[in-house]
Amino acid sequence: MKILVTAKRVEDPESKIKVDAAGKGIVKDGLKYKINPFDEIAVEEALRLAAKHPGDVVAVSIGGKEVHEQLRHALAMGATKAVWVNHEGPLDQMGVARLLQKIVEKEKPDLVILGKQSIDDDQNQVGQYLAEWLGWGQATFASKADSLDSENEKNKVPGVIVGDGAKTVDVIREVDGGLNRLRLTLPAVVTTDLRLNQPRYASLPGIMKAKSKPLEEQTAQGLGVDVAPKITVTKLSMPPARKAGIKVPDVATLVTKLKTEAKVV
Amino acid sequence: MATVLVVVEAQPDGQLKKATLNAITAARQLGDVHAVVLAKDASALAAEVKDYVKVVHAGSGAHLEHYLAENWAPAVADVAKSINAEWVGAAATQQGRDLMPRVAARLNAAMASDIMAVNGATLTRPMWAGAVIAEVTLSTPVKCFSVRTTEFALADKSGGGEVKAFAPAATGQTHAQFVEFKEVKSARPELTEAKIVVSGGRGTKGDFKEIEALADELNAAVGASRAVCDAGWQPNDLQVGQTGKVVAPQLYVAAGISGAIQHLAGMKGSKTIVAINKDAEAPIFQVADYGLVADLFKALPELRAALKAAK
Incomplete structure (x- = not known):
């Protein structure tokens, strides 16, 4: 089973993000970068599936040369090949989905697994655009029946369940009010939610091996994709901070404040 | 005035999901609001929604019994085209988040997710886990959005709209099949609606x-x-x-x-x-x-x- 995964470069989720003085971008000084956590879950899931249904796991990232770091991370985890779409400048979700569509058409994977959203833009769109444009089925917000503390998780059992003859996959999805199970005919697009798996650490031998794994370069122009953004960010700002609150010494004071000051009980 | 199409969402019991009414409030700031209801039999829900919008497009069909993005997106996109909608949106529930980008893809529309405010054609939305608030504009002829429900009040009844029934074409080969929904039942109020x-x-x-x-x-x-x-x-x-x-x-x-x-x-x-x-x-x-x-x-x-x- 050949699986294609994404490895977007994003700010470390622990970083403190600040808007620059012009309100056009964020302050980059001192920021650390990582693979989008949802994409890391996608890589992990692909590796678990590939362990049972052997085939290539291809990681794709779009950006300048710095995204090699995220591609090498995916390779160090165990992906077999990386595709770098060399692109500088702004890109929106339609642009990303168009580029991925072209890569998918070249690579012909049986399954594409992406993070449900990237933690910078928080749009939650690319997987759905991609599925529609490929004419494939989609299962967003993939989760699983077991928790991240379960035996199955310790044994690295995939949450995505491959059907007989590897013609279908079943995906358990986090939806409002419970869990939904969909059966997708392959090829298909799956996007990951938080509780699909706990990604592995890259091992030292994995990191060494990653250095010699293939990393193929593509460009938007070479792929014949117009990536001119259709979304323009006109202004960035920081949300108003909440007014500083107070510490109350005991429960009695808290109840009094809630009744007389906040008037919420 | 621009025409805005809002996708109506039902609760598991078939009743109107309140989040839809928050989405309608946001949509009213963009233009004249139409709604689309999709279900095996859309008539009851359409009747409930018609007091809030100008026209409800009620699409019934056996293939719409369970929500599936693959079946719903073409039906929503077809309605959007038929009424020349400039905007198409839904509440940013899990269903709305799953569906709207697929609708946008079908309409070659750019999309803003989780919008928090509308100012003319400028939409406000959160980025970096809400650490940053962005104002964005979309330059495609048709534009899509999902609505952060906590930022918009429930719509009040605007008076008699009409219901137009239509029969969405079955999509032929479907690549996704509904297997089951395991509902987590609770006697407590709904998390997103509780005071x-x-x-x-x-x-x-x-x-x-x-x-x-x-x-x-x-x-x-x-x-x-x-x-x-x-x-x-x-x-x-x-x-x-x-x-x-x-x-x-x-x-x-x-x-x-x-x-x-x-x-x-x-x-x-x-x-x-x-x-x-x-x-x-x-x-x-x-x-x-x-x-x-x-x-x-x-x-x-x-x-x-x-x-x-x-x-």
Whole structure:
């Protein structure tokens, strides 16, 4: 089973993000970068599936040369090949989905697994655009029946369940009010939610091996994709901070404040 | 005036999901609102929605019995085309998040997710877990959006719209099939609609008895932090945060929650925030109106008793 995964470069989720003085971008000084956590879950899931249904796991990232770091991370985890779409400048979700569509058409994977959203833009769109444009089925917000503390998780059992003859996959999805199970005919697009798996650490031998794994370069122009953004960010700002609150010494004071000051009980 | 199409969502029991009414309020700021209802038999829900919009397009069909993005997106896109909609949107529920980008793809439309405000054609939305607020414009002829429901009031009835029934074409080969829905039933109010939410975090060590008891005393919904849901202590559906539910109740009680930015993204719009945590340095205290440094297993029963006595 050949699986294609994404490895977007994003700010470390622990970083403190600040808007620059012009309100056009964020302050980059001192920021650390990582693979989008949802994409890391996608890589992990692909590796678990590939362990049972052997085939290539291809990681794709779009950006300048710095995204090699995220591609090498995916390779160090165990992906077999990386595709770098060399692109500088702004890109929106339609642009990303168009580029991925072209890569998918070249690579012909049986399954594409992406993070449900990237933690910078928080749009939650690319997987759905991609599925529609490929004419494939989609299962967003993939989760699983077991928790991240379960035996199955310790044994690295995939949450995505491959059907007989590897013609279908079943995906358990986090939806409002419970869990939904969909059966997708392959090829298909799956996007990951938080509780699909706990990604592995890259091992030292994995990191060494990653250095010699293939990393193929593509460009938007070479792929014949117009990536001119259709979304323009006109202004960035920081949300108003909440007014500083107070510490109350005991429960009695808290109840009094809630009744007389906040008037919420 | 621009025409706006809103996709109506039903609850599991077939009734109108209130989040749709928040989405209609946002849509009214963009133009004349039409709605589309899709179901095996859309007539009852369409009749309920028609008082809020100009026209309800009620699409019935056997292939629409269970929500599936692949079947719904073409039906929504067809209606959008037939009425020349400039905007197409839905509430940013899990269904709306799943569906709207697929609709946008079909319409070659750009999309803004989780919009918080509308100002002319400029939409405001959160980025980086709400650490940044962005104003965006979309330059495609048709534009899509999903609505952060906590930022818009429920729409009031605007008076008699009409219902237009239509029969969405079955899509032929479907690549996705509904297998089952395991509903997590709760007698408590819906998390996103409750006036009061009591949430527990890692500090509960998985024991939610006191959280639930306080919630019941206050007729509140129960919420949880990511750690709690990851460990399987509470269902995923209860997670409040960047990637879970966004809530803005009158009162939010966070017990044993440290307050990672990803959690704050889901609750910092609450009117009053109470934090109870053993760790005086926990970041949750920075957003709390009232902070109590205490063991939640001692403080919560005391709080419940005091509230009961004060009734």
